[in-house]
Amino acid sequence: xxxxxxxxxxxxxxxSVRTSGAKNAALVLIIAxxxxxxxxxxxxxxxxxxxxxxxxILNEIGIKAKWQDDGSLSICPPSGHVVSNTPYELSKMLxxxxxxxxxxxxxxxxxxxxxxxxxxxxxxxxDLHLKGVQALGAKVEIxxxxxxxxxxxxxxxxxxxxxxxVGATENIMMMAAKTPxxxxxxxxxKEPEIVDxxxxxxxMGAKIRGAGxxxxxxxxxxxxxxxxxxxxxxRIEAGTYMIAAAITGGEIxxxxxxxxxxxxxxxxLQEAGAYVEENDSGILVKAGNKIKPVDIKTLPYPxxxxxxxxxxxxxxxxxxxxxxxxxxxxxNRFQIVDELKRMGANIKLEGHTAVVEGxxxxxxxxxxxxxLRAGAALILAGLVAEGKTEIENSTHIYRGxxxxxxxxxxxxxxxx
Numbered sequence: 001x002x003x004x005x006x007x008x009x010x011x012x013x014x015x016s017v018r019t020s021g022a023k024n025a026a027l028v029l030i031i032a033x034x035x036x037x038x039x040x041x042x043x044x045x046x047x048x049x050x051x052x053x054x055x056x057i058l059n060e061i062g063i064k065a066k067w068q069d070d071g072s073l074s075i076c077p078p079s080g081h082v083v084s085n086t087p088y089e090l091s092k093m094l095x096x097x098x099x100x101x102x103x104x105x106x107x108x109x110x111x112x113x114x115x116x117x118x119x120x121x122x123x124x125x126x127d128l129h130l131k132g133v134q135a136l137g138a139k140v141e142i143x144x145x146x147x148x149x150x151x152x153x154x155x156x157x158x159x160x161x162x163x164x165x166v167g168a169t170e171n172i173m174m175m176a177a178k179t180p181x182x183x184x185x186x187x188x189x190k191e192p193e194i195v196d197x198x199x200x201x202x203x204m205g206a207k208i209r210g211a212g213x214x215x216x217x218x219x220x221x222x223x224x225x226x227x228x229x230x231x232x233x234x235r236i237e238a239g240t241y242m243i244a245a246a247i248t249g250g251e252i253x254x255x256x257x258x259x260x261x262x263x264x265x266x267x268x269l270q271e272a273g274a275y276v277e278e279n280d281s282g283i284l285v286k287a288g289n290k291i292k293p294v295d296i297k298t299l300p301y302p303x304x305x306x307x308x309x310x311x312x313x314x315x316x317x318x319x320x321x322x323x324x325x326x327x328x329x330x331x332n333r334f335q336i337v338d339e340l341k342r343m344g345a346n347i348k349l350e351g352h353t354a355v356v357e358g359x360x361x362x363x364x365x366x367x368x369x370x371x372l373r374a375g376a377a378l379i380l381a382g383l384v385a386e387g388k389t390e391i392e393n394s395t396h397i398y399r400g401x402x403x404x405x406x407x408x409x410x411x412x413x414x415x416x
Contacts, residue, residue, distance in 0.1 A: 005394040005405060007382035008414035009364055012250035015411045016282075019238040019256045020046040020402040021231035025193040027096040028170050029200050029231060030054050033075035034063055034082070035107045035178060036204050038226030045073045045231055046402040049395070050094045057090045057097065072228075077107075085112040088145070092116070094399070095167075101129060101149060102171030105138055106178040109151035128161055128168035135159045136172070136179050156181030156220060164189040164214065164300045170197055176218040177206040183218040190214060191301040192261045196232045203227045235261040236307045237401055238283070240376050242266075243308075244408065245285040246274040247315045248383050252411060255282040264304045268294055268312065272319065293321035293358065298328050310336045310377035317345045318384065319358040327352050335370035336377055342367055343385055364389040369396040376401065383413055 021044035031054065033040035045051060047067075055073075058065040061083040064076045084104040091097035091114035104111035115126075126147065130140050137154035140147060156179055161168055169189040174197075176183035188194070190212055198211030204227050207219035238257045245252035246269055259266070259278045266276045266283065273288030294316060298306040306329035316323040317340060327333045334354055337347045343365045346357040364387030369375030375397035382389030391397075397404060405415045 003393070003395050005379065005391040005397070006416050007364075007379065007389045007391070009382055009385040009387065009389060011248065011383065011412055011414055012287075013244055013248045013252055013383070013408065013411040013413060014250050016253040016255055017241050017407050017411060019233045019241070019254060020044070022046075022193060022196070022234040023048060023050060023236070023400045024096075024166070024191075025196040026051055026231050027054055027094075028099050028193065028197050029229065030058070030065070030073065030075060031096070031099045031103045032174055032197060032200060033226070034058070034077050034103050035174065036077070036224045036226040037079070039074055039076040040226040041068070041228040042073045042075070043071075043228070043230040044233070046234065048402050049399045050096065053090055053093050054096065057086055057100075060087055060090065061085065081108060084108060084110050086114050088114040098126060098129060098167060099170055099174070101133060101147060102174035105133055105149055105151055105175040109154070111147070111149045113147040113149070115145050115147065128163065128165045129171045132159050132161075132168055132172035132185075133175055136175050136183065138175070154179045156183040156218070158184045158186065160186040161188060163187075166191050166194065169194055169216070173197060173201065173208065173216065173218060177201050177208065177221060177224065179220040181220060183220070185216040185218070187214055188216045189300060192232055192235065192258065200227070200229050203229060232261075233257050235265075236305065236373070238262060239265040239305075239308045240311050240380070240401070241407070242269060242276070242283060242285045243311045243315050244380055244383065244411070246272065246287050246291065247318065247380050249287045250411070251284070251286040253282055253284045257282050259283055264302060265308055268296060268304065272315065291315065291319040291359070293319040293323040295324045297326040300329070306330055306333060307373050309333055310373045311380055313337075313347070313354065313356060314340065314377040314380040316356045317347070317358055317360050317362060317381070319356070321358065323356040323358070325354040325356065327354070336374040339367040339370065339374065339378055340381060343381055343389070361386065363387055366390045366392065369393040372396050372400045376404070379404065379408070379415075383408070
């Protein structure tokens with residue numbers, strides 16, 4: 001019961017809310033910090049469960065990571081060799097633990113990585129990660145749930161990714177940043193978090209060009225020096241609050257955002273009838289008179305993000321007509337459907353496609369957060385449902401949202 005969230009619905013939300021630092025940028029930058037000489041300081045790091053797990057992993061392997069009085073996070077690796085073996089019990093708690101592969105190979109040429117965990121949203125294989133580090137000269141073996149990698153004769157290489165995997169792009173970038181010669185990643189991921197990693201590594205002394213495009217060029221550096229860096233705002237958290245305004249019939253100013261990162265979400269909210277305005281303070285979202293049906297296909301950035309699909313599905317339950325959602329990234333993203341149907345939604349699944357029939361009146365119910373973004377979607381549904389909604393497994397939500405209950409309460413939500 002202590003991990004459950006209880007929401008009293010039917011309350012429009014008004015006011016302003018500040019977005020925290022990006023979960024997916026923070027995790028990779030914290031891990032990349034182990035490649036630097038000296039003390040790295042990261043600002044705007046979200047205080048979420050996944051970050052705390054990474055901090056525990058670092059401290060367990062002898063790298064000092066701790067919060068500072070000003071809210072920043074400092075990471076200070078020892079000058080010599082560190083234990084390049086991520087502990088199984090902690091690694092299985094988050095997907096990003098696989099990023100230690102590229103960071104350790106870049107730092108000291110060897111890595112023992114426990115197979116990662118995280119949300120059960122579908123198959124996220126490591127083959128592209130391994131293909132990349134092998135091309136850069138690492139020998140890789142997989143045994144008993146661990147990846148063993150050792151750099152033999154490292155040299156830059158041209159690597160083509162069959163799919164623009166964010167994690168594989170990040171692992172290759174980190175290893176290549178300290179691998180002699182020129183590395184070219186083709187069909188690389190273009191997400192804002194990739195650009196943030198490139199900016200961070202470049203500030204430390206790396207030579208990376210093309211981040212944010214589908215071809216990234218990296219010239220290896222001998223030494224990376226620690227720097228102070230500010231994490232970009234979390235576009236998924238911002239998008240979740242934008243939908244909260246539209247779904248509750250309210251008006252919310254979302255502050256601390258980079259609006260270009262949110263254009264796919266903004267476009268779909270406008271299509272659904274919401275008023276969306278960029279201004280100097282952030283992005284203002286005001287609910288329209290009615291919610292219109294919208295068709296969505298999830299795609300790698302700059303397409304519509306898979307991490308916003310569940311939240312949009314919650315909104316479209318109230319649209320006047322039929323919406324079609326095609327999930328092209330993770331096959332298990334539709335676990336949310338059964339939980340929304342428990343609240344009264346009319347959603348039909350056909351393979352990777354969900355057909356949402358609206359408008360429906362949702363009723364409060366006991367539901368379960370099957371993953372991080374599904375949990376956020378259930379909060380949104382609970383904000384409008386009649387009666388009380390109780391969300392079990394809500395610890396999933398705290399993996400990626402800093403103080404989401406407190407922020408929504410400040411807007412007028414009734415959550416405990």
